[in-house]
Amino acid sequence: MAVGATVCAPLAGRLVGRLGARLPLALAGGCITVSGLLLAGLGRHTSVVLLLSAYLLFGAGFGFANAPITNTAVSGxxxxxxxVAGAITSTARQLGAALGIAVAGGLVANTGPAGLAHASRPGWAVVAACGAFLFLVAHASRPHRTTTRPVPAPARGAA
Incomplete structure (x- = not known):
C-alpha cells in the first residue's frame, strides 16, 4: 500500500495542476474499486500475488485521491x-480513517485466525462500493477548463 501511495500521490498532484481533479479521482475510484473486489473474495488459499496486487492498487487509489479532494475543497x-477548507478536509479524512478502522475491527473482532479472511469480506465490499462511488463522482463532475474567458473592459464614461 505504501509503495502505491508514495508513487501515485506526487503524480496525482501533477495531474491536478495540469488537467484538474477529474482524471486523478477517476483513477483513484478505479484502483480502489478493483482492490476492494479482489479482497472481497479472500479465503484461506488466496495467493500472495493477489494480495500484493490488491494492496498495491489500494495504495495507488489512496495516493491518487488525496490531491484532487484537497484541491477541490480549497479551490471552492x-x-x-x-x-479553513484544508483543515475541514484534513479533519474529515482523519475522522473517516478512525471510523473505518473501528468498523473493520468490529467486523472481525470475534473471529479467530481461521475465520479472519471470511469475516473481512463485507468490509472489502464496502471499500469497493466507495471506490465505485468515487469513480462515478469523478465522471459526473465538470471537466477542467484549460482556457479562461477574458474579463470585459469597463465601458467608457462609466463611473
Missing part, C-alpha cells in the same frame, strides 16, 4: 478561507 472557497 475564497482565498481567505482556504485554510
Amino acid at each position: 472557497l475564497p482565498p481567505t478561507r482556504a485554510g
Whole structure:
C-alpha cells in the first residue's frame, strides 16, 4: 500500500495542476474499486500475488485521491478561507480513517485466525462500493477548463 501511495500521490498532484481533479479521482475510484473486489473474495488459499496486487492498487487509489479532494475543497472557497477548507478536509479524512478502522475491527473482532479472511469480506465490499462511488463522482463532475474567458473592459464614461 505504501509503495502505491508514495508513487501515485506526487503524480496525482501533477495531474491536478495540469488537467484538474477529474482524471486523478477517476483513477483513484478505479484502483480502489478493483482492490476492494479482489479482497472481497479472500479465503484461506488466496495467493500472495493477489494480495500484493490488491494492496498495491489500494495504495495507488489512496495516493491518487488525496490531491484532487484537497484541491477541490480549497479551490471552492475564497482565498481567505482556504485554510479553513484544508483543515475541514484534513479533519474529515482523519475522522473517516478512525471510523473505518473501528468498523473493520468490529467486523472481525470475534473471529479467530481461521475465520479472519471470511469475516473481512463485507468490509472489502464496502471499500469497493466507495471506490465505485468515487469513480462515478469523478465522471459526473465538470471537466477542467484549460482556457479562461477574458474579463470585459469597463465601458467608457462609466463611473
